[in-house]
Amino acid sequence: MTLIAEPRTAPALRWGILGAGNIAGHFTDALHAETESRAVAVGSRNRDKAARWAAAHGVPTVHGSYAELVADPQVDVVYVATPHSEHREHALLAIAAGKHVLVEKAFTRNAAEAREVLDAAKAAGVFVMEAMWTRFLPHVQALHQILDSGEIGEVVALFADHGQFFPLDPSSRLYDPALAGGALLDLGVYPVSFAHDLLGAPRSVHATGQLTTTGVDGQIGVVLDYGERTQATLSTTLWARTPTTAAITGTDGAITVEGSFYAPTSFTVQRRDGRVWTFDRPTPHGLQFEAAEVARRITEGATQSPRMTWQHTLDVMTTMDTIREQIGVRYPGE
Structure with a gap:
């Protein structure tokens, strides 16, 4: 099995x-521990907060505004790690300054905002990628190789869940509609993107869910239909810590991905003929793999990654738009 290139x-x-x-702290720590790249500056609307953060994560330059950060000539690429509601504005700010950009997932609030950002990147000729770190992890590369080889036959079903317990707090970004809160954009994006990555964009989307008292999605169940005899069943919730596992079942076997499936982990393959084997590559951190991908693509002059293309991001955002429409979630200003 081909191993993924080392981030260093x-x-x-x-x-x-x-x-x-x-x-942003987790990303910077992984960057410094596992790659040759460095975070050279941080920007925040609160300079004191930025200074404390910079001291904790070994970042030498502090800016008291986002505009100052993107204008900093020592910065090659900007990592946008603000709430979902701000991703469009901050990505456009960096692009206008001529910077390459990595934008935390979910990429934006909706597909229309994503198209605006990507159109700006195309016009400026800069690299932009959604920071869906899962796509760059060793176990996910291994999953692709197994499915491509036909080892478990035709894929019939994919299951993935991501739930965490967050007590109701209207002041929390997770419960605030103005900050594009809710389970889907923060947690559910992982199983949705995982299904898209392994199976592609679905033929149709069927969702049901319950809202919080603040009007964002608290819990969602989704079935993605791929025609013939393939479907993905996904779930996400703010109200309980779920196993966060995944499974892919085919006509000749099944793969069980340990929790948390979206982070560095192991999986077991059990074939219908009785053969069983496990993939397990201990990996610290994990965010370094997406950072390394960004560095390689920018250095070669690319504007997007083949593992997380602009179309992949648009497809995921479109699916999540459909899910939110079906359960009745709209954010202020949409």
């Missing part, structure tokens, strides 16, 4: 971190 072999880039939150 990727070219070194200078990153600017837009947004001084938890995910």
